[in-house]
Amino acid sequence: MIPIVYTVYGFAIFFMIAWICLWLIHIMALSYSKWKLHRTVDRSVPEQPYLGVSVLKPLTGVDPNLFSNLETFFTMSYPTYELLFCVESEHDPAVMLVHSLMKKHPAVAARLFVGGARVGVNPKINNMQPAYAEARHPLLLVSDSGIRMREESLLDMVQHMAEDVAIVHQMPFAHDAEGFAATYEKVYFGTAQARMYLGADFLGINCHVGMSSLIRRAALEEAGGLAAFGDFLAEDYFMAKAVVARGWRMRVASLPALQNAGDKSVGAMQARLRRWARLRIAMVPTTALLEPLSECLPLGAGAAWAAGRLLGAEPLPFFLVHVLLWFLSDWLMLRSVQNGAPPFSKVEFLLAWVWSECCAPLVLAAALLHPQISWRTRSYRLDWGGRAHELKPKLKF
Numbered sequence: 563m564i565p566i567v568y569t570v571y572g573f574a575i576f577f578m579i580a581w582i583c584l585w586l587i588h589i590m591a592l593s594y595s596k597w598k599l600h601r602t603v604d605r606s607v608p609e610q611p612y613l614g615v616s617v618l619k620p621l622t623g624v625d626p627n628l629f630s631n632l633e634t635f636f637t638m639s640y641p642t643y644e645l646l647f648c649v650e651s652e653h654d655p656a657v658m659l660v661h662s663l664m665k666k667h668p669a670v671a672a673r674l675f676v677g678g679a680r681v682g683v684n685p686k687i688n689n690m691q692p693a694y695a696e697a698r699h700p701l702l703l704v705s706d707s708g709i710r711m712r713e714e715s716l717l718d719m720v721q722h723m724a725e726d727v728a729i730v731h732q733m734p735f736a737h738d739a740e741g742f743a744a745t746y747e748k749v750y751f752g753t754a755q756a757r758m759y760l761g762a763d764f765l766g767i768n769c770h771v772g773m774s775s776l777i778r779r780a781a782l783e784e785a786g787g788l789a790a791f792g793d794f795l796a797e798d799y800f801m802a803k804a805v806v807a808r809g810w811r812m813r814v815a816s817l818p819a820l821q822n823a824g825d826k827s828v829g830a831m832q833a834r835l836r837r838w839a840r841l842r843i844a845m846v847p848t849t850a851l852l853e854p855l856s857e858c859l860p861l862g863a864g865a866a867w868a869a870g871r872l873l874g875a876e877p878l879p880f881f882l883v884h885v886l887l888w889f890l891s892d893w894l895m896l897r898s899v900q901n902g903a904p905p906f907s908k909v910e911f912l913l914a915w916v917w918s919e920c921c922a923p924l925v926l927a928a929a930l931l932h933p934q935i936s937w938r939t940r941s942y943r944l945d946w947g948g949r950a951h952e953l954k955p956k957l958k959f
Contacts, residue, residue, distance in 0.1 A: 627822050730812070
């Protein structure tokens with residue numbers, strides 16, 4: 563039997579290695595963000611014309627920002643593209659809004675597809691399937707309803723689409739908005755999410771989030787087309803996995819995706835984080851063991867204890883210095899992703915950062931304790947590996 567003292571020192575060494583690795587990821591992600599993000603988009607006329615793009619926009623319902631968000635797609639600076647709006651029902655209020663935008667911008671090629679086609683349990687895939695079948699161009703931009711597009715974003719994405727690249731995706735971020743919930747969202751996506759996203763991209767790890775993703779249609783067809791991913795809720799991850807397995811590459815665009823949903827709330831944000839955590843746990847079960855070590859407070863506590871055991875350091879000062887340096891590193895990361903000062907004060911950043919870091923372990927714990935996934939009006943159960951099964955609502959008598 564291994565003596566207890568060896569077990570204790572083994573855990574201490576493990577925590578110190580994890581702590582060093584996370585700080586290397588901090589440095590790597592921050593340095594990479596300075597090089598990767600917000601490059602100047604080349605607006606000169608290319609020798610070869612840019613490929614046409616079919617933009618798939620799945621819609622469900624209307625929020626206060628939907629009209630302005632969708633209008634940014636009608637005003638993109640790109641020579642050849644079409645907008646394909648998708649709704650499940652002709653009674654969806656988004657239908658009237660889309661018709662008004664199409665009437666306002668008659669010069670932009672746009673079509674509306676109603677009804678979807680059931681090819682699996684994923685409602686987003688089902689909603690987009692008819693538009694996917696009718697898309698006219700070799701490049702597809704899958705874009706969630708809450709995305710606000712910069713004028714040059716599509717051009718930036720296409721310029722990253724080299725001959726051996728099949729997917730160019732935008733790193734998730736948030737559009738400027740007022741209120742604590744908006745600050746919380748921007749802090750999360752500009753710090754913890756950005757750090758892991760950029761670190762994974764630099765290391766060649768699949769970090770594909772499909773909220774704003776440009777896909778080479780020929781590569782997607784090689785993987786079975788859109789319908790092949792209808793039984794996965796995390797269709798973006800499995801789509802990227804299948805495409806890369808066939809020898810294609812992925813790249814992250816230099817301009818982040820701007821989420822701009824009009825119904826921001828702390829509860830809605832945490833519900834999203836819990837849903838994503840459940841998906842990660844089902845797809846990569848080791849997430850449940852390793853993900854807490856990517857968070858500031860659990861990692862800092864473990865490293866402080868380990869430093870006391872191995873180096874004779876005082877745990878409390880070690881922990882406090884760790885938290886302070888993590889906070890400063892995240893402030894620098896947010897400024898890099900924002901490309902300047904964020905639209906709130908340092909005090910507001912501090913409050914949102916503390917809230918985000920304190921909630922992170924609780925979000926993961928909730929995902930582990932309640933694995934069922936709720937998405938809009940539907941509920942799902944996930945198998946290990948990520949395949950989803952829709953749960954039928956219980957009848958009430």
